[in-house]
Amino acid sequence: MKNDEFYIGYVDEVGSKTKKSLKKFVIASLLILAGGAFLFGFFQKSAVNSAFDFGNPTKLSGIYHESPYPMLRVSLSGSEFKDLVLLGFGKFGPNAYLKDLREKEGNLNGKHLNIEGQLIYYNGKTLLEIDDSQKVSIGNRRSSINFSPNSLGQLKIEGEIIDPKCYFGVMKPGFGKIHRSCASLCISGGVPPVLVSSDENGIEDYFLLTDLKGNPIHKDILPYIGQPSIISGVADEIGDWKVMRVDVGQIEKLDKKSLIY
Structure with missing residues (x-):
């Protein structure tokens, strides 16, 4: 018992053994904290310019x-x-x-x-x-702007369906498994579905999706959100957006891991 250190904080000084133990604990805690912070940052995706x-x-x-x-x-x-x-x-x-x-x-x-x-x-x-x-x-103005679409013809594109609200900037980052259910809620609530595709250089292209008649599509597209797929349809360019008319039943799911969700 003579080698045991026991002290009262407001009366005695901290013993040498206790000092050494506290130093080791503090140093180890700081190293673990720094290492955890490094690993957390290392495995995060880069922030996008949204x-x-x-x-x-x-x-x-x-x-x-x-x-x-x-x-x-x-x-x-x-x-x-x-x-x-x-x-x-x-x-x-x-x-x-x-x-x-x-x-x-x-x-x-x-x-x-x-x-x-x-x-x-x-x-x-x-x-x-x-x-x-x-x-x-x-407003009070009148306009004669031409809204006629520019036909892009029949296209076959590999990509993923996302909700543009979260993906384009409301959620940063707007990816990960938790965002798949979030995207489903957004699209079922009236946010338009968007097909995201990218080329070999990582440059993305975006298509607003509609049904075959060119009408808005929401609930029918939900099973395909965040699923790498091949989607075929007739596409038009309206202003600075591309719009594709698709047959949901013809969407081909791919056996690939989602790059977004």
């Missing part, structure tokens, strides 16, 4: 069109423009926020709208989240 202007709304004016999903065509300069895919707050599309204006004005296609929302942008694509129907109004 952005979500949460809490920083932007007022935009443009021509509304459904091709077939709600979009706002905003003039940039001269003859240049950008088509913004419209979204609702949370895991929903924008229709609930356009309902009052549709009841008042009728068909909104081709009409000038003023919308205040939060921008989401990534890799040249831009989306606009609306969170209040009072922030959508009819």
Whole structure:
């Protein structure tokens, strides 16, 4: 018992053996913490250059069109423009926020709208989240913009179906198994499904998906979200978005691991 160290903190000094034990514990803890932080960072994917202007709304004016999903065509300069895919707050599309204006004005296609929302942008694509129907109004301008599609013909593409809201910037990173169920909720709630494909250089291309008649598609596409697949269909280019009409029953799932989910 003579070699045992026992002390009272407010009376005695810490014994030499206790000091050594504490030093070893602190050093080991710091090494484990540093090593864990390094490994955690090492296995993380690089952050993408996406952005979500949460809490920083932007007022935009443009021509509304459904091709077939709600979009706002905003003039940039001269003859240049950008088509913004419209979204609702949370895991929903924008229709609930356009309902009052549709009841008042009728068909909104081709009409000038003023919308205040939060921008989401990534890799040249831009989306606009609306969170209040009072922030959508009819503008005074008239437009003769041509919305005629440019046919890309029959295409056969290997890729994965994602929801653009999370993938393009709301969730950073918008990948991993947990995001597959999140994507399913978003698409079933009205967010348009998007096919992501990439070439040998890792350059991505994006296609809004519709049914064979060119109508919006949501619940029927859910079993294929985040599944590497070969998807065939007739594609058009409308503004700066590509749209593909697909037969869901003909989607071919591949025996590959998802690169996204």
